[in-house]
Structures are given as C-alpha cells and as structure tokens.
Amino acid sequence: MVETLSKNPRVTGFATLHRSTIGRKMIMAVTGLIMLAFVVVHMVGNLKIFFGETEFNEYAAWLRTIGEPALHEAWYLWIQRAVLTVALVLHIWAAVTLSRHDVNARPVKYHAKRKGGYATSTMRWGGVTLLLFIIWHILDMTTGTVNPATSHEPYERITAGFDQWWNVAIYTLAMVALCLHIWHGLWSAANTLGWNRATTAGFRTFAVFVALVVGFGFLLVPYSVVFGLVD
Amino acid sequence: MKLKLKIWRQKNGADAGAMVDYDLDNVSPDMSFLEMLDTLNEKLILDGDDPVAFDHDCREGICGSCGVVINGEAHGPEQTTACQLHMRAFSDGEEIIIEPWRAAPFPVIKDLVVNRSAFDRIIGAGGYITAPTGSAPEGNSTRIPKPDADEAFANATCIGCGACVAACPNGSASLFVSAKVTHLNLLPQGQPERTTRVLDMVEQMDAEGFGGCTNTGMCTVSCPKEIPFVSIANLNKEYRRAVKSGRKA
Ligand code: HEM
Ligand code: SF4
Numbered sequence A: 001m002v003e004t005l006s007k008n009p010r011v012t013g014f015a016t017l018h019r020s021t022i023g024r025k026m027i028m029a030v031t032g033l034i035m036l037a038f039v040v041v042h043m044v045g046n047l048k049i050f051f052g053e054t055e056f057n058e059y060a061a062w063l064r065t066i067g068e069p070a071l072h073e074a075w076y077l078w079i080q081r082a083v084l085t086v087a088l089v090l091h092i093w094a095a096v097t098l099s100r101h102d103v104n105a106r107p108v109k110y111h112a113k114r115k116g117g118y119a120t121s122t123m124r125w126g127g128v129t130l131l132l133f134i135i136w137h138i139l140d141m142t143t144g145t146v147n148p149a150t151s152h153e154p155y156e157r158i159t160a161g162f163d164q165w166w167n168v169a170i171y172t173l174a175m176v177a178l179c180l181h182i183w184h185g186l187w188s189a190a191n192t193l194g195w196n197r198a199t200t201a202g203f204r205t206f207a208v209f210v211a212l213v214v215g216f217g218f219l220l221v222p223y224s225v226v227f228g229l230v231d
Numbered sequence B: 001m002k003l004k005l006k007i008w009r010q011k012n013g014a015d016a017g018a019m020v021d022y023d024l025d026n027v028s029p030d031m032s033f034l035e036m037l038d039t040l041n042e043k044l045i046l047d048g049d050d051p052v053a054f055d056h057d058c059r060e061g062i063c064g065s066c067g068v069v070i071n072g073e074a075h076g077p078e079q080t081t082a083c084q085l086h087m088r089a090f091s092d093g094e095e096i097i098i099e100p101w102r103a104a105p106f107p108v109i110k111d112l113v114v115n116r117s118a119f120d121r122i123i124g125a126g127g128y129i130t131a132p133t134g135s136a137p138e139g140n141s142t143r144i145p146k147p148d149a150d151e152a153f154a155n156a157t158c159i160g161c162g163a164c165v166a167a168c169p170n171g172s173a174s175l176f177v178s179a180k181v182t183h184l185n186l187l188p189q190g191q192p193e194r195t196t197r198v199l200d201m202v203e204q205m206d207a208e209g210f211g212g213c214t215n216t217g218m219c220t221v222s223c224p225k226e227i228p229f230v231s232i233a234n235l236n237k238e239y240r241r242a243v244k245s246g247r248k249a
C-alpha cells in the first residue's frame, strides 16, 4: 500500500485529525502519553517487591479488585488492557505511516553523511524493540508461557524469570530502549502538542528525568534478583 | 589553497546524475563559497567543459536563492548562507563534497539547482494577509505589543532558502511553514486568516510531499536566519487551535 497523505481530504475537526502529518503526530503523542502514564504507574507498583513476597502478591491480587463492587472482578484490568491496546495500535499505525511518508520525502540520500539527527532512527528501531519486548513480557509475566515458575504467583514468576541471566539481558536491552524512547518521545510529544514555549529546556529536562527514573526504576527489580536482594 | 571537489553533476531532471571529482588550485581563503565555484566554472569554460549550475542572486545573504549541501551540511559548516560562507572555513587540501538540496518536492533542474516552487505554492495557500490597497495606513494606528513584534520579526527573517528541508532527515518543511505561520498569526494584520492560514499551509505542505516533523532540530541548526525551533511548537499550537475551531471550508 502506498501511503499518500497528498491525496487525503482535508482536516475539518478532531475526528479527521489523522488526515494530516501534524494530526497523525498528535495522535502519536497522545497515545504515547497514555502508555507512558501506565508505564510510570507500573514501575512504581513493581517496587512493592521490596516489601516481601506476601505483600507483593497481595498487591497483584488487589489490582484485580480495582473498581469493585461497581465493577466485577478484573473488569478494570480488562478495560485498561483495551485502552492500552487501542493506544498501541494507533501509535504504531501513526509511526509506520508517518515514517513511510518521511522516507518518501528523501528519495535520494546524501553522499556526505552529517553527524547528528539520531533521534528519529533511535525512535524507529527502539519502537520495534519495545513492541517485541511487549510480546515477550506478556508471555513471561502475564501468561507465564515462557516463565520457568511452577506456580501462578507473581513473586515467583519474577524470581524464577530473573534467575536466567539471558532474560535479565533482554529486560535490560528493552529498558534502555524504553528510556531512550521516553527521553526523546516525551519532549517530542510536548512539542507536537504545542506545549513548548520560547525556551524548550523545561520539557527537555523533565523528559530526561522521567526517562531515567523509569529506566532505573524498572531495572531495580531484575538486578535485585541477580544480586540476591530479592529471592 | 588547493581543494579536492566532489560535485553532483546532472544534465537535467531526466538524467541520472553522478558525483564528479575536480581539483582546484589558487583558491583564496577570502573568496566566498560561490566565488570559489565561479573560479571553478571559469576553468571549466576555458577547458571547453559545461560549467556547474548553481543558484544565486543577491550574494549578500538576503534572497535565499543560493544553497547547496556542503560536506553533508546545508549551507556548509557555518550557520549562514552559502554566499556568505568564506573559504577560510575550510583547510588547504580539504576534500569538499557539494550536493543539491535533496527532497522529493525539490526536484533537481540541473547540477546543484533545484526547483523550489513547492515553497511558493505553500505561500500561495496561506502565507499572505488581506490588506486594503491604496495609500499606506498610518504606521502607529495599529499597536502591537513589543514581545509579539519581536517574535514576529524574528520569524519574518526567513528567506525561504529551503536549508531546513535539506537538513531534515525527513525532508520536512515544518520550520519554513512555522516561520510563516508564527510571523503572520501573531500580528493584528494576520488575524482574518489566522485559522485558514495554518490549515491550508499544512495541507499544501503535506500535498507537496514534504515529510513530517520528528522534532530532531536539525533544521534550526542549519537555518541561516536562526529561525527558532520553538516556532514549530507554535505551528502545532496554531494547528490545534484551528482544528478545534472546526472550520469546514
Ligand atoms: C511498541 C511499538 C512502538 C513503536 C513502533 C513506536 C514508535 C514510535 C515512533 C516512530 C515515534 C516518533 C518518534 C519521533 O518523534 O521521531 C514514537 C513517539 C513516541 N512514543 Fe513510541 N513506539 C512504540 C511504543 C511506545 C511505548 C510503549 C510508549 C510508552 C511509553 C511510547 C511513547 C511514545 C511517545 C510519548 C512518543 C512521542 C510522540 C511525539 O513525538 O509527539 N511508544 N514512537
Ligand atoms: S526557515 Fe531558515 S532554513 Fe528554512 S527556508 Fe526559512 S531561512 Fe531557510
């Protein structure tokens, strides 16, 4: 399929935003921020592991009770999964179609390479890495398909999973990709949504801060298993 | 100075084109980059060869005609136009690679000359104001806050050279469009078209085939007029505002 933004009918409101490059970028920014909000809460929640097996498993069980008694057991979880899936699909759709449009705009490459401008390719390859990681992570921690743990207890899945050095390597690589994706993405989203002002330093610093906190925060867990702080 | 030049030669839009090597002697460090190319062309003409075609007009950094990619950088190693770049920015014996702007909406006409009519069509789509004809109005009758006047002026300095497109890894014209939109949308004279301007210019930009912005900032550092990067955030803000207004036309 050849993506031709050139032949799209015009944007006439938020419902038709997807027709322009800027509109698509705004969809990418908003869906990215939704996923980021989840990622931050998820990272903080994981730190409960440092309060021991019982508390951590209770926390995981509580997640299934959010919204009760208004909602039935685990309904909230499924609503969240639906929202995140829609966000992910829209985000990837925007990334793929815009990237294709961008590549078409530079059909002939320069002979002389210039330094800089790595953010765009890092976002593209980092995004693909994250997609593969999301699949792996669900098979590992949600369904347990690739996890060596014998029980369904989240605590055991974590300790058993990270007793395998190569799994720690996979998570490390993915968290580096996530850190870099947020590093550029959060600031980029602020620019795309028109939030940046005369000085762009504010959001840039904030994005780097969030990226580092998320990256290190997530990695604390596997490395605590590796170094025996959690077992 | 002695230079080893590698220059893109292409007879016309249909020709495949290729990089061609030239050795050039007796280059003065005080020459501008275009004077260096003039020197090469004099030699080529004397040798009976076809001179290298390149765009230029004012040669004082204000018209925006000149512009080639020098060693991978739009307008070369200094943040100015190619006509204002001097050979002292290079070292004796250096290899210099010279290429045209590369973007699908900027097809090569000949050698280093590209067709930038796409920019004219973007301006035609909304880069204007509605003004009464006749005698000039009293200058002070329309008051403009100083910060707005300053920001509008900074953006009005865009000379439409296209270096931002050439430097962007996506061939995006966002900096150019943002400079025009920021300039005109800030001023009272630009208010009647404030909404239609941004929608129409972005639509034209997309239709021409310019890429989207991925906020790399490569444009700003290549812009001879130092159009600030935050103008793109402002373009996006104006776009959001215009879309919200729900104009159907
Ligand atoms: C899973 C596959 C993913 C792919 C293929 C992908 C790809 C991309 C690409 C190509 C961009 C544009 C980058 C640029 O501006 O140059 C982007 C932006 C972004 N991504 Fe992702 N991404 C993915 C997952 C995620 C996840 C899990 C998050 C949540 C943390 C996320 C958050 C963001 C944000 C906030 C932006 C900024 C949007 C903007 O530039 O306005 N992405 N992504
Ligand atoms: S924004 Fe700068 S680089 Fe782009 S066309 Fe205007 S003057 Fe040239």
Ligand code: FES
Residues within 6 Å of the ligand: B055, B056, B057, B058, B059, B060, B061, B062, B063, B064, B065, B066, B067, B081, B082, B083, B084
């Ligand atoms: S020739 Fe006019 S800006 Fe260079």
